[in-house]
Amino acid sequence: MNVNHKAEHTRDRILDEAEILFARKGYRAVSIREIIQAAHCNLAAVNYHFGQKRNLYLEVFRSRWIPRAKRVQKAFRESLDRESSPSLDTIVRLLTEAFIQGPLSEEERHLHHQLMAREQAEPSEALELIAREVMQPFFKEISALFQQALPVDVEEGTLRLFLLSMFSQILYFSFARAAVTRITGREYDRVFKARLSDHIVKFSLHGLEAVKGEKK
Amino acid sequence: MNVNHKAEHTRDRILDEAEILFARKGYRAVSIREIIQAAHCNLAAVNYHFGQKRNLYLEVFRSRWIPRAKRVQKAFRESLDRESSPSLDTIVRLLTEAFIQGPLSEEERHLHHQLMAREQAEPSEALELIAREVMQPFFKEISALFQQALPVDVEEGTLRLFLLSMFSQILYFSFARAAVTRITGREYDRVFKARLSDHIVKFSLHGLEAVKGEKK
DNA sequence: GTCTATAGCAGGATAGAC
DNA sequence: GTCTATCCTGCTATAGAC
Structure with missing residues (x-):
């Protein structure tokens, strides 16, 4: 979606891509693996930044x-x-x-x-x-x-x-x-x-x- | 939901309970295990009657x-x-x-x-x-x-x-x-x-x- | 802050007895 | 037609190196 991924921090890329996927498919239907693939980062990055999947979802609402x-x-x-x-x-x-x-x-x-x-x-x-x-x-x-x-x-x-x-x-x-x-x-x-x-x-x-x- | 489960065939009970759960939580969020628990039947019964989960979902629309x-x-x-x-x-x-x-x-x-x-x-x-x-x-x-x-x-x-x-x-x-x-x-x-x-x-x-x- | 590796579990689906 | 047992994939989450 965003062309200049490198410029953003991993945290932001995760939020951006997570929001797109959650909107399109719903919380349950989106796996963390899918998100990190879109955000070009590692699986552990999500848990490092957001603790767990649920928090990532809530953070999408809070910060986006x-x-x-x-x-x-x-x-x-x-x-x-x-x-x-x-x-x-x-x-x-x-x-x-x-x-x-x-x-x-x-x-x-x-x-x-x-x-x-x-x-x-x-x-x-x-x-x-x-x-x-x-x-x-x-x-x-x-x-x-x-x-x-x-x-x-x-x-x-x-x-x-x-x-x-x-x-x-x-x-x-x-x-x-x-x-x-x-x-x-x-x-x-x-x-x-x-x-x-x-x-x-x-x-x-x-x-x-x-x-x-x-x-x- | 339905009081008289015994009277119905397993197939019908599965359809009834599946519809309720799919409506409430969405396709992906509902597991077959959850459905069979509500329908009081066995895991294999779903695959016997509908082949796979997806067909069960479509059958809910067709027959209900x-x-x-x-x-x-x-x-x-x-x-x-x-x-x-x-x-x-x-x-x-x-x-x-x-x-x-x-x-x-x-x-x-x-x-x-x-x-x-x-x-x-x-x-x-x-x-x-x-x-x-x-x-x-x-x-x-x-x-x-x-x-x-x-x-x-x-x-x-x-x-x-x-x-x-x-x-x-x-x-x-x-x-x-x-x-x-x-x-x-x-x-x-x-x-x-x-x-x-x-x-x-x-x-x-x-x-x-x-x-x-x-x-x- | 980002990675690899892996634990641990839940899910869909099938084989085969009854 | 319904059951038990089991396979195997894919998931979340964590441990620990860099």
């Missing part, structure tokens, strides 16, 4: 996944700051764009969402970690943002469900590419991805109308 | 997953037939209800969606199978149904994306329970599940407005 998630959040905040007085529509659009275009490269984003989907489907200590450090604070923040921008007072639970529906689409169209391609007959090229982004924004914006209709 | 999916579809069709001239709203509602209430028991549905989510996240021959036998025909069918009921001519691709957005929510709220609970603070009790169903229908119905706005 969480910082990346924070970059996405930051990009969203910055794009929002550029608007003078953002409408609800703008908030939804910028939020979607941060997550499906945003600051990440195509591969990074796919990897990121794959890991996320895996942890949500089969929660482990890693979900514990990212829920506490990333998801809960961010949901709190954007939930407040929506409350502020909404013309009516909406019950917090209703708003949360709306946000989850938004994210479920973002996540789904990212992790279930193969199935989406089968159903739509479309490859994930530039044109289709733009269309997807557009679709999610539109669908969510209309969904927001349902929320507005539910006053507290 | 696909028939179950068809039961859900059938339930949807029957509930639709009970309506004299179903509106779009009714179609969306019945579709959602078939998938998140429908004919399956709570455990069965969870299991079903977990397996589905796993295959969509990490496609194998099993996705090949269920795409061909279940997903594609069903999408074709309901797509035609929507086209018929829509007041305007909508482009097929737009409609497919709408349907995928609907299903992404159904799937997400089913497989990502732990994360949803963390974000909403709600357990999946009777009240919350009714609310979820209601939410998905409302959200999707509003999303449908976005589709209507996009004439061909």
